[in-house]
Each structure stands twice: as C-alpha cells, then as structure tokens.
Amino acid sequence: MMLLGTYSKEDNNCCSIMRPPILLFALLLQSAHSLQSSPPLAFVASRASKNCGSGVLRHRQQRTKQYLSDDDEEIIPINNDRSILAGESTFQKYGRPSDINSDSFGPLLPIAEAVDEVTGGWALTYADLHPATPRTTIGQAFLATNIFYAAGGLALGVQGDWFYGALTELAGIVSFIYHYSQLEFGKNRSEVRLALLVDYFTAGAALICGGVYMVQMGIDTIPIDALLTAVGASVCLALCWVWEFGYPYIFWHSLWHILSALTGYLIGQDHLLSTGG
Numbered sequence: 393m394m395l396l397g398t399y400s401k402e403d404n405n406c407c408s409i410m411r412p413p414i415l416l417f418a419l420l421l422q423s424a425h426s427l428q429s430s431p432p433l434a435f436v437a438s439r440a441s442k443n444c445g446s447g448v449l450r451h452r453q454q455r456t457k458q459y460l461s462d463d464d465e466e467i468i469p470i471n472n473d474r475s476i477l478a479g480e481s482t483f484q485k486y487g488r489p490s491d492i493n494s495d496s497f498g499p500l501l502p503i504a505e506a507v508d509e510v511t512g513g514w515a516l517t518y519a520d521l522h523p524a525t526p527r528t529t530i531g532q533a534f535l536a537t538n539i540f541y542a543a544g545g546l547a548l549g550v551q552g553d554w555f556y557g558a559l560t561e562l563a564g565i566v567s568f569i570y571h572y573s574q575l576e577f578g579k580n581r582s583e584v585r586l587a588l589l590v591d592y593f594t595a596g597a598a599l600i601c602g603g604v605y606m607v608q609m610g611i612d613t614i615p616i617d618a619l620l621t622a623v624g625a626s627v628c629l630a631l632c633w634v635w636e637f638g639y640p641y642i643f644w645h646s647l648w649h650i651l652s653a654l655t656g657y658l659i660g661q662d663h664l665l666s667t668g669g
Contacts, residue, residue: 492585551664
C-alpha cells in the first residue's frame with residue numbers, strides 16, 4: 393500500500409511536471425492550424441504593398457499623360473519632346489488680341505491701341521509657358537533669373553550711379569511681375585498683357601539710358617566684354633521670338649535676363665569710370 397501510494401504520488405508529480413510542455417505543444421498546434429486557415433502576415437503585407445504600388449503607378453500614369461490636341465487621340469508623356477517642340481508661337485496660334493479695351497488697360501488704353509496697331513497685334517501677345525507654372529521648378533528658376541537685374545542695379549547704385557541703378561532695379565521688378573502673371577494665368581489673359589505693356593516701359597527706359605551712356609562714351613571706347621554680352625543678349629531675345637512657347641522660350645529668355653543685366657552693369661560701370669564717378 394505504501395509502495396502503491398508512493399507510486400501514485402510520484403506519478404501525479406510526474407504528470408504535473410509534464411503538463412506545461414503538453415499544454416505548450418497544444419497551443420503551438422492550434423496556432424499552426426490558425427495560420428493554415430489564414431494567409432501569413434508577411435504574405436498579407438506583400439499583397440497590400442503590391443496593390444498599393446500598382447494603384448500609385450496607375451495614378452502616376454494617368455497624371456503624366458495628355459492629349460496632343462482635341463482631335464488627336466494619341467497619348468504621350470507630358471515631358472516628351474514632341475509635346476514641347478511641336479507647338480507654334482502664341483501669335484501664330486491665336487492671332488491678334490481681342491481684349492484690348494478700357495476694362496483691361498484703363499488709362500493706358502491709347503498707348504496699348506497704338507502699340508497693337510503699329511505691330512499688327514504682335515507686340516501685346518506673349519508666350520504660353522505651359523506646362524511651367526510659378527510652382528514648378530522650371531518656372532521658379534525662370535523667375536529667379538530676374539535677380540540679376542536686382543544685383544546689377546544695386547551694385548551700380550552703391551558705386552554712385554543711383555539713377556541707372558534704379559532703372560535697372562525697376563526693370564527687374566516689373567519683369568518678375570510680368571513673367572509671374574504669364575506663368576500663373578496662362579494664355580490670352582488681359583492681366584498679362586497689361587503687365588507686358590508696363591514691362592515695355594521699364595525695360596525700354598533702362599535700355600535707352602544704357603544707349604545714351606554708350607553714345608556719351610563713344611562706341612569705340614566700350615569694353616569688348618560689354619559688346620559681347622550685348623550681342624549675346626540680343627541673339628537670345630531674338631530666339632525667344634522664334635520659339636515663343638513653353639520650355640524653349642523659358643530657356644532663351646532666361647539667358648536674355650542674365651546677359652542683358654550683365655550688359656547693363658558693364659556699361660554703367662564703364663560710364664562711372666569715364667566720368668570719374
């Protein structure tokens with residue numbers, strides 16, 4: 393009896409010792425069964441990532457496509473060279489402006505009408521810079537080139553020629569406003585035409601002042617670097633009128649800003665030296 397009792401007690405202890413591993417094994421079996429009935433977590437994450445990625449890809453593809461025209465159903469990427477270089481100038485596309493009136497130009501209407509009449513409507517048209525805007529990198533870089541006018545005008549003012557320096561500064565400010573509205577509003581807007589007309593005044597005043605300086609100094613005394621930058625600026629401006637649309641216009645007109653500002657500074661500096669300013 394004692395042996396049997398001892399055996400039963402030891403047997404009970406043995407069972408109590410083995411019970412935790414048995415319970416753990418049962419839990420593992422249950423977990424394995426639940427994993428078989430549902431996909432693993434890594435698999436679910438992988439599928440979710442693939443679905444999300446394909447959705448983003450489809451969204452990007454939709455956003456980076458556009459139609460060449462209303463009649464042409466061929467779809468091309470928005471940054472494809474054909475969508476940039478296949479365009480015509482704004483004047484060729486849309487012809488003479490039809491919104492030159494008192495509501496658009498106010499007291500400047502007689503001047504706007506005269507400019508429009510003399511140039512056959514060309515002078516108050518402007519380039520359509522789509523797809524660039526003031527919020528795109530290219531649009532912002534284009535606007536930033538006006539800082540060369542600010543730098544040149546400030547340098548001339550510090551050296552003593554506040555008049556020509558102020559004209560250069562003003563030309564840069566109005567140029568920034570004009571090109572910002574050009575990027576922001578797009579094609580055929582009276583607000584942009586008004587800014588363009590004012591830009592003619594301010595840029596023309598700076599150019600006339602620089603021309604007077606050149607005559608006073610004598611053409612043969614102008615530094616060769618100023619002549620080279622003047623020729624380069626003129627070529628870039630002419631090319632803006634050849635490719636008067638989109639990225640080509642932005643490229644050539646940016647160079648016009650840089651080279652014309654540099655030309656103005658060099659002429660102003662040489663004028664200061666010649667007059668002992």
